[in-house]
Amino acid sequence: MSELIRSRRAWLGAHPVVADALVSAFLTVSCLIEAAFQKSYGDLPGKHPDVVCGVLMSVVVMSLTLRRRMPVPVMAFTLAGNVLLTALGYVPTLGAGLACLVALYTVASHRGLGTSLPVGVLALVVYVVSLAVQGRTFWQSVSNTVLFAGAWLIGRSLRLRRAYLDELEARARRLEQAREADSRAARAEERSRIARELHDVVAHHVSVMTVQAGAARRILHRDPESVQDALSTIEQMGRTALGEMRRLVGVLRTEAEPARSELSPQPGVGDVNGLVEQLRETGLQVQLWIEGESRSLSPGVDLAAFRLVQEALTNTLKHAGPQARAWVRIQYADRQLEIEVEDDGRGLVAGLGRPGGGGNGHGLMGMRERVALYGGDLRIGPRSGGGFEVRARFPLEVP
Known part of the structure; x- marks a missing residue:
């Protein structure tokens, strides 16, 4: 029963003209019955209600059917009806007066103050007169x-309360939209970060594996022991790459998936020694200098510095040539961390500086994004005397 009542209320709310017509009809019938059985209106002068009065009063009250669609015209019509009844000499009728009150209420609840106030004052003056x-x-x-x-x-x-509630709903919608926009931006940023991480991991380890596989193929018949060492390095690089990819993919899993145990700490500047040793095993001659007093870095800067060195040495391995040498210098200054990676190969000729080459690829773009994210400076370009260089500076917080 209650469900039926709620559904009917909802239907009437969606069809206000029907609801107003039913209310107007009920008021009209009530006023006509009251006027028919009213024997005396006291000592007030004037004619008592008759058929003409009943018809005029019915028309005035039934005009309330359109009160929400045309509040001001309905207000004017009800006032005109009261003036006409007065001009015809009838005593005041309950229906006509009630219609004026309802019409005035509708104007005030559906029109702004600039319209409702003057209309209300004018209606009051006319009615009092x-x-x-x-x-x-x-x-x-x-x-x-x-x-x-x-x-x-x-x-x-009622109008002010309705406007207040509408504003609250609009504000809630705006906040929901802003939250969805922030959520989309956060997801896009996270996807970009994961893409950079995957590129760094895959590019570095696959490059090492490719170089080792090529070397093993060339010495397959001449030096089987070296081939075994190369295959061991390829296996180790493959396992490391899989572990890194598994860790990154674990970030995308839901909390219900048991991937937490597979996560490992992010690499940092302290892992550069191991990175250099891996590249030396491929035949790349790399020298490393760490200068200054080592200090604790923020996790973001620590990871960004490691990835920058990793990407720079990977590009050296891919583009500098088989006889190239590389130098890595990491210096802890008072207010900044300086990183320099240089090589004497042919990286610029191989494509790093040409349109469509590595210079515009994801690796160097990722370097720029990482350094810029922490307010640092980055210079990438040809090295004086030949080769290629990457120089970066990360500002450090002074305790």
Whole structure:
């Protein structure tokens, strides 16, 4: 039963004209019955309600059917109906007065202050004047003025409350949209970070594996022991790459998936020695200098510095040539961390500086993004005397 009532209320709310028509019809019938059985209107002068009065009153009250669609015209129509009844000499009728109050309430609740206030004042003046013409007393006029003011105030307060609720709903929608936009931006940033990590991991380890596989193929028949060492290095690099990829893919898993145990700490500057040793096993001659007093770095800067060295040495391995040498210098200064990676190979000729080459690829782009993220400076370009160089500076917080 309650569900049926709620559904009917919802339907009437979606069809306001039907709801207003039903209310108007009920008020009309009530006023006609009251006027038919009313034997006397006291000592007030004027004609008692008759058929003409009943018809006029019915038309005035039924005009409330359109009150929400045309509040001001309905207000004017009800006032005109009251003036006409007064001009015809009828005593005041309950239906016509009630129609004026409802129409005034509707104007105040559906129109702004610039419209509802002057309309309300004009309606009050016209109605009070009509009461005076009908011979009403001063206190009767005052009581009707209070009724008009009350109807206007109730309509105005309802409009303000509705506007307040609408603003709350709009603000909630804006906050929801902003939260969704922030969530999308966070997901996009996380995807970009994971893409950079995957590129760094895959590019480095696959490059080492490719070089080792090529060397093993060339000496397969001449030096089987060296081939075994190369295959061992390839296996180790493959396992390391799989572990790194498994760790990164684990970030994308839900909490319900048991991937937490597979996660390992992110690499940092302290792991550069191991990185250099891996590359030396491929035949690349790499020298490493760490200068200054080592200090604890923020996790982001620590990872960015390691990835920068890794990407620079990977590019050297891929593009510098078989006889190239590389130098890595990491210096801890008072307020910054300086990183220099140089080689004497032919990286620029091999494609790093040409459009479509590695210079515009994901690796160097990832370097720029990582350094810029922490407010650092990056210089990538040809080295004086031949080769290629990468120089970066990360600002450090002073304790």
